[in-house]
Amino acid sequence: MKFQPRASHFIDGEYVEDTNGAAIEVIYPATGEVIARLHSATPAIVEQALNSAKNAQAAWAALSGTERGRILRRASDIMRERNYDLSVLETHDTGKPIQETTVADATSGADALEYFGGLAASLTGEHIPLGGGDFVYTIREALGVCVGIGAWNYPTQIACWKGAPALACGNTMVFKPSETTPLSALKVAEILVEAGAPKGVYNVIQGYGDVGASLVSDPRVAKVSLTGSVPTGRKVYAAAADGMKHVTMELGGKSPMIVFDDADIENAVSGAILGNFYSSGQVCSNGTRVFVQKGIKEAFLKRLSERLAHAKIGDPMDEDVSFGPMVSENQMNIALGYIEKGKAEGARLVYGGERIERDGYFVQPTVFADVTDNMTIAREEIFGPVMSVLDFETEEEVMARANDTEFGLAAGVFTNDLTRAHRIVAGFEAGTCYINTYNLAPVEAPFGGSKMSGVGRENSKLAINHFSEMKTVFVSMNDVEAPY
């Protein structure tokens, strides 16, 4: 098998196997073909990985930030050089079109390695004068062993978005990819070692939820960063709280996108396409509740349908294809189930709505109009190519409805009224907001959610605070006064 890795896990700088672990079959979503067979980590593998990360941590943290940064930046360069091969692997792991993976996966991972590699040398504490010559200084310290747990939609990106800031701060990591897409994180580990990372600094072990849970509850672990659904987030957050561990939670969403009458329709349609159908709709921050002001509703729907007819659906390895399969049969069935619910609850199907008759797990890009706030498709995260268009009349009304959700990952507004745009984003209950654009996530900007969508932020300088802590040192230059 062309994509079969040398072994399932990468621990202490080497590929490691334990065939006693439960089987994991890796399936190419475009054909249903098995492309690799791996094993879930046994308790012995979990032990080996945590020991390796623990043993490597002090020496890694003792390097200068410049040295750590150089290794991360070298890894970034290697990733860019191998972008095409890594993209082919990512396409087979996830089913996403090669047109997407060559620009959004290894490249995004490389950006994170480069950005945090660049920051590593400047991570410091500060000096705080207290008067009378006394002072405080703070030392920014690594947390220790960090666990990263990934979702299946952006496996390379997630492995790097968690690994790069963790390693820049002097932590070591045990990363568990999603069991659905286990292949590319192994490449990230290989590349880091090739770039000079000491063994044990970044380990990858495979497994289902139980392996993730055993990592989270281990006392050697100081921090857990999860990308996944809200139900998993609740469990992981609770387990981490038991050990008073630091957490970052990047969870699901049902984000609103508001299109006012005065918006540039072409841009709003582009935003709605990017925010609903990129990666076949399998993006956490998608704006799946598209509120369109009544005056432009029919024009918006007409243009959207015209543009969707140009989506080229097919073999994700064909560079002209812009819309691929969903990641798995299970995920496809979930999306088809929601489409049936949308029809049954009275939403008007204006585009798509069916499985595509060919091998693999293809679902048509689907648009429902006349969706109301209480319909299931407007309330629950679908994580598939299903857009709900809702009508609205006034700004006040739409603001309240946009925020009427337990989620708070992202939110967007399309309008040419500058003051209204800023008023709207000020009112959004969401961590990541967009004005006249949608779904950008460059490494320089914080990314993350509010409410049930998460805790903490990835990317940007803020991520450093989530992977390090401050030690405060009081220094007296005077005699110590005591009452007796």
Ligand code: NAD
């Ligand atoms: P999931 O919650 O089913 O699984 C996520 C990961 O958690 C997997 O690696 C899984 O094995 C692991 N896991 C499951 N149970 C666990 C447990 N009890 N303890 C520890 N680990 C456990 O999510 P998924 O289906 O892989 O991914 C889709 C979800 O991820 C969607 O809800 C999506 O919105 C979310 N997501 C969020 C972001 C973000 O940045 N906010 C990005 C991508 C995906």
